Amino acid sequence: MSEALAVPSRIKRLIVESLHLEGIRPEMIEDDAPLFGEGLGLDSVDALELVVALEKEFGIKIKSQELGREVFSSVSSLSQFIEGRT
Amino acid sequence: MITGLGTVGAYGCGSDSLRRALAAPDLTVLLSDIDRTSGYHRPGGARRALLARDVSLAEWLAPKEARRMSPPSKLAVAAARMALACAGFADRRADREEMSVAISTAFGPSSYSEALLRQILFDGPEATSPFLFTESVANAPAAQIAILCRARGPSMTITQREAGALQAIGQGAADVASGRAPRSLAGAVDEMTPLLHALLDRFGALDTAEMARPFDRRRHGFVAAEGATVLLLETAASAAERSAHVLARVLAWGSAFDPTAPQAGWGTGHERLARSLRRGLERAGVDLRTIDLIVSGASGSRGGDRLEALMLRDVWGKEERPLPPILAPKRVLGEYGGGFLGAAVLAAAGGCMPPPAASFETDPELSIVPDIVPDLPSAAPPATVLVTSVAAGGAASWLLLGAPEAQEAQEAPETWGAP
Amino acid sequence: MVSGVGAVSGLGWGVDALWEGLRSGRTAIRPFHRFDHSRHRTHLAAEAGAAPQGTVSPEQRRLSMADRFAVFAAAEAVHQAGLTAPLDTLEAGVWLGSSTGGMFESEEFFHRFVTDRRHARLGDLASQQVNGPGDAVARHLGVTGPVQTISSACSSGALALGAALDAVRSGTVDVAVAGGSDSLCRLTYAGFNALRSVDEEPCLPFRAGRAGMSFGEGAAVLVLEPLERALARGVTPLAELAGAGSSCDAHHMTAPEPGGAGAAAALQAALRDARLPADAIDFVNAHATGTPLNDAAEWRALVRVFGERAGTLPIVLTKAILGHLLGSAGAIEAVVTVLCLLHRELHSAPSVVRPGDQEDLPANLVLDRTLAVPEAHAAVSTSLAFGGANAALVFSRWEPA
Numbered sequence: 001m002s003e004a005l006a007v008p009s010r011i012k013r014l015i016v017e018s019l020h021l022e023g024i025r026p027e028m029i030e031d032d033a034p035l036f037g038e039g040l041g042l043d044s045v046d047a048l049e050l051v052v053a054l055e056k057e058f059g060i061k062i063k064s065q066e067l068g069r070e071v072f073s074s075v076s077s078l079s080q081f082i083e084g085r086t
Numbered sequence: 087m088i089t090g091l092g093t094v095g096a097y098g099c100g101s102d103s104l105r106r107a108l109a110a111p112d113l114t115v116l117l118s119d120i121d122r123t124s125g126y127h128r129p130g131g132a133r134r135a136l137l138a139r140d141v142s143l144a145e146w147l148a149p150k151e152a153r154r155m156s157p158p159s160k161l162a163v164a165a166a167r168m169a170l171a172c173a174g175f176a177d178r179r180a181d182r183e184e185m186s187v188a189i190s191t192a193f194g195p196s197s198y199s200e201a202l203l204r205q206i207l208f209d210g211p212e213a214t215s216p217f218l219f220t221e222s223v224a225n226a227p228a229a230q231i232a233i234l235c236r237a238r239g240p241s242m243t244i245t246q247r248e249a250g251a252l253q254a255i256g257q258g259a260a261d262v263a264s265g266r267a268p269r270s271l272a273g274a275v276d277e278m279t280p281l282l283h284a285l286l287d288r289f290g291a292l293d294t295a296e297m298a299r300p301f302d303r304r305r306h307g308f309v310a311a312e313g314a315t316v317l318l319l320e321t322a323a324s325a326a327e328r329s330a331h332v333l334a335r336v337l338a339w340g341s342a343f344d345p346t347a348p349q350a351g352w353g354t355g356h357e358r359l360a361r362s363l364r365r366g367l368e369r370a371g372v373d374l375r376t377i378d379l380i381v382s383g384a385s386g387s388r389g390g391d392r393l394e395a396l397m398l399r400d401v402w403g404k405e406e407r408p409l410p411p412i413l414a415p416k417r418v419l420g421e422y423g424g425g426f427l428g429a430a431v432l433a434a435a436g437g438c439m440p441p442p443a444a445s446f447e448t449d450p451e452l453s454i455v456p457d458i459v460p461d462l463p464s465a466a467p468p469a470t471v472l473v474t475s476v477a478a479g480g481a482a483s484w485l486l487l488g489a490p491e492a493q494e495a496q497e498a499p500e501t502w503g504a505p
Numbered sequence: 506m507v508s509g510v511g512a513v514s515g516l517g518w519g520v521d522a523l524w525e526g527l528r529s530g531r532t533a534i535r536p537f538h539r540f541d542h543s544r545h546r547t548h549l550a551a552e553a554g555a556a557p558q559g560t561v562s563p564e565q566r567r568l569s570m571a572d573r574f575a576v577f578a579a580a581e582a583v584h585q586a587g588l589t590a591p592l593d594t595l596e597a598g599v600w601l602g603s604s605t606g607g608m609f610e611s612e613e614f615f616h617r618f619v620t621d622r623r624h625a626r627l628g629d630l631a632s633q634q635v636n637g638p639g640d641a642v643a644r645h646l647g648v649t650g651p652v653q654t655i656s657s658a659c660s661s662g663a664l665a666l667g668a669a670l671d672a673v674r675s676g677t678v679d680v681a682v683a684g685g686s687d688s689l690c691r692l693t694y695a696g697f698n699a700l701r702s703v704d705e706e707p708c709l710p711f712r713a714g715r716a717g718m719s720f721g722e723g724a725a726v727l728v729l730e731p732l733e734r735a736l737a738r739g740v741t742p743l744a745e746l747a748g749a750g751s752s753c754d755a756h757h758m759t760a761p762e763p764g765g766a767g768a769a770a771a772l773q774a775a776l777r778d779a780r781l782p783a784d785a786i787d788f789v790n791a792h793a794t795g796t797p798l799n800d801a802a803e804w805r806a807l808v809r810v811f812g813e814r815a816g817t818l819p820i821v822l823t824k825a826i827l828g829h830l831l832g833s834a835g836a837i838e839a840v841v842t843v844l845c846l847l848h849r850e851l852h853s854a855p856s857v858v859r860p861g862d863q864e865d866l867p868a869n870l871v872l873d874r875t876l877a878v879p880e881a882h883a884a885v886s887t888s889l890a891f892g893g894a895n896a897a898l899v900f901s902r903w904e905p906a
Binding site for chain 3: 244340481
Binding site for chain 1: 699700701757758759760
């Protein structure tokens with residue numbers, strides 16, 4: 001077992017913790033499931049909260065222009081974005 | 087017409103738990119230790135408060151709805167939904183479109199504001215949480231009530247410290263009386279955080295032995311509390327349409343200011359406050375003789391209780407009439423969270439008179455002995471109740487409640503009636 | 506009737522500074538000095554400069570900045586109305602809107618309290634409350650009637666004016682002193698930035714390329730009283746506050762209801778209250794923060810209320826010059842509306858071309874230069890708050906009979 005969890009797992013944990021999703025375990029979030037609108041039903045403020053958590057966790061800065069729907073559409077797309085930045 | 091009362095505090099949820107708290111000899115059993123691990127408190131200061139943290143709101147608020155809410159928002163929404171249920175609205179959402187919301191808070195969502203400041207000052211602005219910010223604004227509770235109860239009428243948050251609760255009821259009543267909204271959810275909410283508690287204590291506002299002794303010669307401060315109380319107000323026609331049970335009627339309201347008050351303190355302008363109160367009652371066409379009971383916001387503060395007592399003495403003194411009985415519910419409910427507003431409505435609805443304090447020493451300057459209500463033969467609720475409050479900083483507000491009209495006499499364990 | 510106005514803003518202390526600055530059409534939004542913003546996402550604000558000499562007396566030492574703004578503006582308005590403090594021989598009341606009161610000073614207190622307690626002065630906290638500015642005005646003017654602070658975010662000032670209007674009409678008070686006050690503080694600065702709602706450049710409300718709001722600070726106060734009382738004192742009313750209306754989106758904590766229905770409801774309520782049809786309105790002082798969502802929703806609200814006229818009605822965009830004064834925005838924009846009616850002139854907003862992806866709102870809407878409006882008789886000012894509280898105020902020109 002490597003010390004660092006894979007990026008998707010870390011993102012899922014952050015989603016559950018920073019967004020106070022009670023009753024949902026990180027493993028329950030599918031990599032490709034929609035995060036906003038349907039699926040987890042998160043909204044724009046959740047997205048921004050997640051951004052703060054992601055910036056802190058991965059030591060990156062996410063510019064406002066990068067906060068597009070596509071990047072945030074699923075854990076997979078977020079993961080790709082983060083890995084491209086770190 | 088007040089057709090709904092929702093309330094939550096250290097005493098639990100709902101008017102029955104409020105009644106039980108009012109029947110208790112004092113507030114000792116409801117006190118909890120305030121968290122002092124942040125080191126904000128001074129040694130030897132007050133250590134306990136009337137907290138609602140262990141009260142479950144699950145019946146009124148789903149976890150999904152509450153996910154991002156600050157504590158005051160949760161308390162306020164729960165109380166608002168309780169008020170709607172109490173008024174006979176089974177469906178929490180339908181038919182609410184033009185309802186107005188008027189909420190008072192003395193300090194707003196303090197825990198979130200504090201957490202936000204900690205982030206900004208000590209972690210850096212880039213660590214600022216959007217969740218905390220959106221829910222740290224004073225109008226968050228009112229906004230959440232509007233969203234969850236679908237109230238699309240006028241919405242107002244009043245921040246006038248201890249005088250705000252009655253001002254909010256006045257605003258709600260004005261919304262309904264003017265036709266701006268057929269119904270209004272109006273009330274008060276506050277949360278009591280360790281920081282707030284510690285600062286109030288350092289200001290000398292709290293009784294260090296956690297005894298609230300309104301009007302008592304030995305009084306030395308109030309006991310801090312948190313909670314929410316929300317009333318549903320509506321027109322007589324609207325209430326009649328649903329055959330809703332009316333708890334009480336709002337007859338009049340008003341407020342005034344004492345410019346001798348120091349910042350965040352109480353002044354000495356009781357004569358002018360009395361003049362304003364008399365003038366307000368005259369304009370509302372109210373004869374002092376019809377006021378059967380006063381529910382006072384006196385909390386045990388040295389300056390506040392004095393000001394309120396002298397104001398009331400002055401009003402009745404000028405008419406050379408004896409003061410009606412005065413209740414001081416903050417003796418058992420503490421200060422903040424609107425509990426005393428709930429107690430006033432219960433008093434006006436009939437059958438809810440708290441017992442007097444086990445020990446009381448009259449302050450000769452005030453000459454008021456609260457919570458002594460003579461037994462009277464009739465079973466009807468009091469005809470008219472005057473509710474008063476004076477705030478730190480100078481504001482004062484009052485509300486006049488009347489008995490429900492055309493209601494059958496209430497059967498209640500402890501009843502008393504108009505002379 | 507409005508018989509006096511007072512203001513403090515990024516253009517300076519006093520209504521004269523405000524009006525002259527607005528007429529220049531140049532923004533007051535620029536790098537500011539109130540606190541260290543190096544780690545914040547943006548670095549601009551329309552900061553009110555230092556108070557003029559002699560305006561803060563020694564007793565007022567403990568007042569917060571927001572308190573001082575409010576006291577200055579109130580004193581200016583009351584003076585213009587020909588009244589002298591103490592106002593205790595009148596039934597006078599104070600209604601003030603504020604979103605953070607003395608928060609700036611509290612931030613400094615809290616920092617010291619946590620890191621260097623010996624030097625934290627409890628007295629600094631006395632003015633912390635949101636009701637600080639309203640109470641300070643009431644004390645300063647010796648008011649003995651109703652005093653109320655309203656804190657409904659960006660609609661606070663407008664709601665305060667609405668509440669004051671009610672009190673004057675009902676005869677509860679002879680005179681109402683109403684408005685709003687807020688100062689820059691780290692909490693709101695960081696908070697709106699956390700929501701990514703802030704433009705890195707001075708905001709461009711209603712224009713293509715708008716990217717968010719800008720911050721401002723200050724206070725604005727209006728004296729309201731019945732016409733007969735003003736005339737009896739020989740005071741010429743500046744304008745009439747003809748009506749007020751409010752509503753709530755009941756939609757979302759930060760996003761406006763996109764169709765503009767809530768805002769439209771407030772506008773329509775104000776028009777009904779003023780007993781004026783939509784056609785009577787000659788210009789709009791829009792809330793217009795510059796955030797894509799707000800401006801789009803507000804535009805739809807204007808279309809709902811004014812129909813085809815919405816494309817030709819002049820829109821005054823005060824926030825492009827003063828930034829967003831939060832709790833006092835509604836009040837300062839009310840003062841600006843009064844001044845526009847009085848001087849028969851609408852101020853412009855800086856014309857900056859910036860590429861962007863927002864829907865272009867009709868091009869002839871936004872004033873590039875000062876517009877003379879000799880026939881303007883009535884206007885509406887809108888305030889649309891965080892948490893969905895919407896407020897609208899209708900003002901009309903006062904003409905002697």
